[in-house]
Amino acid sequence: MPYDPSEPLKDRITDIGPRHYGEFLPPVIKNNKGKWLYHEILQPGVLVHVAESGDKVFSVRVGGCRLMSVEHLREICDIADKYCEGYLRFTTRNNIEFLASDESKVKPLIDDLKSRKFPGGSNKFPIGGTGAGVTNIVHTQGWAHCHTPAIDASGVVKAIMDGIYDEFGHMRLPAPVRVSLACCLNMCGAVHCSDIAILGIHRKPPMVDGEWIDKLCELPLAIAACPTGAIKPAKTADGKKSLEVNAERCMFCGNCYTMCAAMPLADEVGSGIAILVGGKLSNRISKPKFSKVVIPFIPNEPPRWPSTVNAVKNILDVYSKDANKYERLGDWAERIGWERFFEKTNIPFTHHLIDDYRFAYTTWRQSTQFKF
């Protein structure tokens, strides 16, 4: 019985939630759940997990674009059918894992994945993303679908991953490096604890569309949305209710635009990229930590954002050469000292990098311990 528009509530089903994960687990996983003994990374992107029973499951991890067509998804399904009895999963970082219980299928699967390319020449299924390397960049929507971005997302990610592609397929860095991108500081993909974060920021205060603002927005909500109290009521020349922004106090968070469509702030030269580094999520050795802003602004450079790609490559390169084994990027920067970080990476330290917001003092140095 198809949907009947004349009776939208007839036989309506609601609140059934997601499908149960148990329906989608390969038998080898179902049989050994909670009884895995250990795993090994056989080569970059290829893992075997061994259970107490002696059963093994082989996972082949490939990078994916999170913006993905159903044509591509169908190709993924065909591959899973051919080698993995139809079983696969997606990882938290937008990778795809083909799950094979039959070891003899692994090599043909790898060969097949390597052979598939888009007409433009890019690989459809690059294998890697494991261990002490760079895995896929988690990211947001950007110019493909979002109303508040300062930058594109998919294009910047593509350009960066092309630039550091070799590290996806190798495990030769001092520790895992997690790169993330959020196209504005709403961070619908939270990037604030990443080894390297690419963040879209604005630098021009919002414009006020005085003709329309009172029709489009709840003015008090827009005023209340400003964390620095920079927005106040005003009237247009012809007496319409409007708002006024004290530009000096604007920190370009865009929260007012989120609340009010008549206060756009994105701009072709005002908006661009900030780079943050040194965050981590895991509790391994050191505690989780926030990423820190080290490059306050890089202009938007579509289509391939060369300055951003070079900045990421430079940081990754210096870290790779200088850090000890097991040292995450932030652990390394703390050991050598941030003064050395800027020296070694040749990144200029400017006033923008000194905190002047809520918890600013906690980041200033109250010590005579520093390096010349």
Place this chain on the structure above:
Amino acid sequence: MGKHNTPMLDELEKGPWPSFVSDIKQQAEKGKHILKDAPEDLLGVMELSYVDKVTHWKHGGIVGVFGYGGGIIGRYCDQPKMFPGVAHFHTVRVNQPSSKFYTAKYLRSLCDLWEHHGSGLTNMHGSTGDIVFLGTTTDHLEPLFFEMTHELHQDLGGSGSNLRTPECCLGQSRCEFACYDTQEACDNLTHEYQDELHRPAFPYKFKFKFDGCPNGCVASIARSDMSFIGTWRDDIRIDQAAVKAYVGGEFAPNAGAYSGRDWGKFDIQKEVVDLCPTGCMRWDGSKLEINNRECVRCMHCLNVMPRALRKGLETGASILFGAKAPILEGAQMSTLTVPFLPMESPFSEAKELIEKVWDWWMEEGKNRERLGELIQRKSFQEFLRVCELDPDPRMVDEPRSNPYIFWKEEEVEGGWTRDIEAFRAKHQR
């Protein structure tokens, strides 16, 4: 060439990483999606943004399916005449199964559904973990929802000021480190709180995320208002023969995760014992000892020698509250609140805690105030009273350094009411 000339996007077809531009083009060329022009017009509007360096999407209007206040995000293009195929381009969030395992059969049924009702473009997956159907028109929403619920037995995810789609790591399904069944916890709580997920009643968004161990693969400590992070409170299990196998080079350390560079021979003293954050390990050349009472379960030694060291058997989760991205008061990570909570289905202890916290937040929280910000505004002490928890030194990195304690009257002998005349009888003005 397609409908629009896209020289800048075409540059993104080059290079080794998979090209989303090539993928959208293949959908445009051979896809069976019903909104025929959507992929090409998406490329068109993106190309325009590449030229203008500004987005061409507008704020969403209120669209959705009847009876739900979330799950659909309205989206409109600001150049509808130039790109009619994406003039209305709403997003549908589909609640993913726990830890994103699929069968090809089920994925294909999702593809079929989306071809019948949308652009043929998706996000696999959105930032919160949903399967995201990217771009459709309002008239398709009800039929899509009807077919999805009736034929695929599948529901929408969350958006707006409600419970967002919970997410978990793959947990015990394929990981030896998982300390509880993250998949079951995620699935159980998602079903328990369907009303909160579909009908916005909160001050702002609320996220649960379930990490099986302190490695934190699903980022719960940074990204969820309530973080469940697996842990154990007994001893690490040691297989001394396997430790020797690592030292002797029979087993690859780190499960091979560092094998791409020659870091020299594995040195258990330097790479494990000396890097232990509490110095609770000792290696005498033949036996590894761990003073488990001093262990903080950072996972390093288990990560390095997974075949020799295993998590304890008395497992559960640490519960932390209040993580969020920077808007508005600055980024926050979750704060340890319950050091150890049992995590057995049906997760009654967790649910009891959740409901206390939600009641308080719904009562006290301001519009668009995340839980972490409310805790800061009202104090952690107040939060503990709400949770009916006793203070514990595990909840802080260090005790306060300022002495401005908000004493309660009942804590002070004799209370606060005093007689100024009695005072003056002893002390002249």
